[in-house]
Amino acid sequence: MGGVSRAGRDPGLQPERTRLAWRRTTLSAAVAAVLAVRTTLRGGASATAVTVGALCCVLFLGFLWVAHQRIRVLAAESRPPALAPRQATAAVLCAVALAGCAAVVLVA
């Protein structure tokens, strides 16, 4: 994996560890999204419920896309550049929007 030559490999495996941290975080986002969709569909498939459930799926896909971009960079380079603030902000906004969906479903 990664296409990094043995000579250029970081002995501390920092890019790999960071890549796996992104994977774990994506998994957490998947669990939260599944719980979200389950919550929205429990009360019957009203128009609001379906819309919010679909929005949760889209938010998860957005997070997955950000994580995938970063994982590709981490896997391709032996000295990867630092995370761009835009990517960090996008990941955080997905989480915040998911919480917003939850609040809408709870209060409605």
Add this chain to the structure above:
Amino acid sequence: MSEFVRNIRLWFAPEQVRGEGPTPDYRFSLANERTFLAWLRTALALIGGGFAVDQFLPHLHRAWRVGLALALLGAGVLCSLRALNHWVRCERAIRRGEDLPASRFPALLSLVVAVVAVAMVVVVLAGWAG
């Protein structure tokens, strides 16, 4: 407060972070990124917990259930925003060669989680007895 506004501008402007000081050892940036991701996972777990309270305690009085869930969701939102802010501050401190920023947030979050946990125990026991 103006410091906070400046940080928010940095969230969207990678060039500005890179403008501060020399590029550090990439391993420091990656370690900072992993810390950010760990906090983001904590935030996602809190948000997932909010959904779980709503779903898996159906016999709870509605006000309690919604209150606990909203508390967990609010903690999740705070945690994720703070993760971002702390990441930006650490990244800048690493670039400038300063000390990493100290934070009261871990203590605050532990207190909130402890209060929610105690509230849940009380609510579940009260529901069991009644």
